[in-house]
Amino acid sequence: MSGLQRTCLTILIIGGINWGLIGFFRFDLISVIFGGAYTALSRIIFGIVGLCALYCLTILFKPSEELERGREPEIR
Template identity: 35%
Template sequence: MKYIHYIALTLVIVGALNWGLVGLFDFNIVTTLFGIHTILSRTIYVLIGLCGVWLISLYPRIDD
């Protein structure tokens, strides 16, 4: 289970950095690497979103 947390956290960090680059420089890493409106880029966005939901579920367990 620990590995899932690391993977989720890593993908959310990558997503946050991507949004930071979009906001600052109008540069999107995901679309640059995988193309605009491709199945792969949409899959990446969905995975990052699911990881964010997974990390939200960890809030009640922060003290553990």
């Protein structure tokens, strides 16, 4: 897995945790940190999370051989 994929996956996990907070507790951590859901900075953060989600689709559709590159083959 490349560094860009790991970074996007990390951002996506953080975004998922934020959505969980919204769903369970009605608490939007990004909005609290950056001054509201409709501020420019919050919208940029939400946009970055969305772009990371789109990029992580490449991980979903990548053949497993490419993801496991660098690992030693399993002995069967």
